[in-house]
Amino acid sequence: MAKAPWYREHRVALDVTIAVAFGLLDTGMTLIHATWWPDHPGTLAWVMLGVQALACGSLAIRRIAPLTVIGVLGAFTLAVTLLISPVGALTPAHDENSWAPLSTMLAAYGPLFYHRNRKTALVALAAFTVVVMRPWDPSLTPMTIGLLRTAVGPLLALYFDARRRMVCALVERAERAEREQHLLAEQARTEERARLAIEMHDVVTHRVSLMVLQAGALRVTAKDEATRQAAEDLRAAGCQALDELRDVVGILRDPSDGDHTPSVGGFDDLVTESIAVGIPTELIQEGDPALASPVVGRIAYRVLREALTNVRKHAPGARVTVRVEYGEAQLRLTVHNTPPTSRPSIALTGSGSGLGIPHLRQRAELVQGKLRAGPSPDGGFSVEATLPAHVPTAELTV
Template sequence: MIAVAFTLVDTAATVLGATWWPEQPGTLAWVLLGLQALACLSLAFRRRTPLTVVVVLGAFTLAVSLLAWPAGALEPADDGQVWAPFSTVLAAYGPLFYQGGCRSIQQNRRTAVIALVLFTVVVARPWQPSVVVISIGLLRTAVGPLLAMYFDARKRLVQALTERAERAERERHLLAERARAEERTRLAGEMHDVVTHRVSLMALQAGALRMTAKDEATRQAAEELRAAGCQALEELRDLVGILRTEPAGDDDPAYRTPSETGLAELVAESSSVGVPTELIEDGDPALASPVVGRTAYRLVREALTNVRKHAPGARVVVHVSYGEAQVHVAVRNTAPAAGETGGPLAATGSGLGIPNLLRRIELVHGTMRAGHAPDGGFSIEATLPSYVPTAETAV
């Protein structure tokens, strides 16, 4: 569009006598007018080959000048006019701004300067000295390069500022990541130092009490206390491992799942207390890394606990699908039996089971959805990555 606009302006200006048009145009004048239009249309290629455009317009201007003098084949109406078309202004802008196509910027700039100097000589016609023609010719070929140098310097400045801002953003992100990693390590150390020692003592004392107690009730209570302490230690190892974020092998005994039949045992326990529960497992459980297996175990345990509290008489289906990329866990229960309510058990919880479970699932970069089902029941569904690296146990 710019090339067409300049072509129309130059054609109109030439016919109106603003450049080289003779008073009585002949065949040669009309041919030159057509060649001028083609030369002006070459502006369409000023971005790809700016030097070519300068050469084309310079060659046309030189041809007109030579035909007018010394050949005398063309007699312009006004010898005091600049015979170069107005398109030369835009053509002179290109070589210093669009510097592609050369082996180096320095070489490109040197070539552009030489081409513009020759272009200026052709437009100013120093072999026919005229203050007006030389002044206008210099302005024609100087305004474009000056604007080109200004916009080129501005573009380089904006690019440098953009790169500096991006580098600062990357550095800020790296600093934030480092601070986050240091904070996670500090939290892991605090949990290890403050909590693990006390819980370990509790578990050891409970084990000693189980061995020395004389009555069966005390031994049973001590065993339950010891088992709860061991389970707390295992959960703490999970959290410490996730916080440290250092890879460890899945063969570490501290990172094995609660048991190979952990989910089956949960389902059996639930069925034994009067909650009909069905377990469906698809795929190979070995595809899930230890942390994912424990997270799925705790999700099912929390869901079954909630069913026993809030939906007595309901039937439960636990569906676990193991894939190479994801593990999908779904626990769905029907509506509670008619006339059944949670009773005192419903008031024993803290109400934080689902939120805490959601946070644990987010720690392993999983997603969870929990809500009421259309049939009056309740469902919990979670999608977990099959592999999550954990740190070496600190316990």
């Protein structure tokens, strides 16, 4: 992973440095009569100069509190303006100057770039612009300078915000393309494994079939009972091996056969079946199911089916809550059951392979998702799957 630029790793130090630099710059500009400094400064002028330096120092928090910076600099500018007129406590050397410090230009940048509520930011900037421009004391030069100071920052903020959004969109598109490439490569590997398994099936079944036929022939032609019984046992074992091999290869069927597993629309049927066999089950769905792509829907269906099956096997008498949250970025499925009220049947608990959850976890990871299963604090059991809402290769067999 590329190292982040130095200015991102030391943002606090950078902001403090900028605040100090603008404070010194505004102090210097004030002392050379570029703003409100009088020809014969008194105690009040020096006090206000210190207050101005502190107000410029608020730029250090412009990222985390941009409206506060606007308020501090706006309040200082308004105070100086009132002390000049109508109070008359300060008499600037040049009446045509802008009373606002140069820091107001950087402060005006913050609300539109760092503040989330754009409406509030625009209202604050409008009030800030009025204070800096002094429209109640109409003069072309200070009004023009004030407008430029409060307009350049927001325009730059809008530009950089649009650029940031565009970069994020491009990064997201690149990540989606990379994920699609990963899925296509994984699909190719799966198809190759299935092809090799089918070829192995053809070879092995051919040889085992010959063994079965020969054992059957030996059973017919053998003269003693022991030989006939051994031949029958061999024939029966061969037939069983053929059946098991056919079942295994059937799992690795050709993807072109299609996957007929229901999607999220089948959740109601699973819950209905669970209720029909005596397990109280509640289904809670939030969001729009259409946000989930077909591949994700099939994986979520398998997770729910496996979870409800495990409840029937291991937690008789438990209550089940199924919660499905559909979002634009991800689908979250949570299946939680309370502790069982009776002991599970040994015949049922021993009927499975024990690989249901691991296989589902592999399917979830194939689409960059996560699956967690384990006991819950109340003594029950929870299965939680978090899957991306969109998978580019919609026809991927999972």
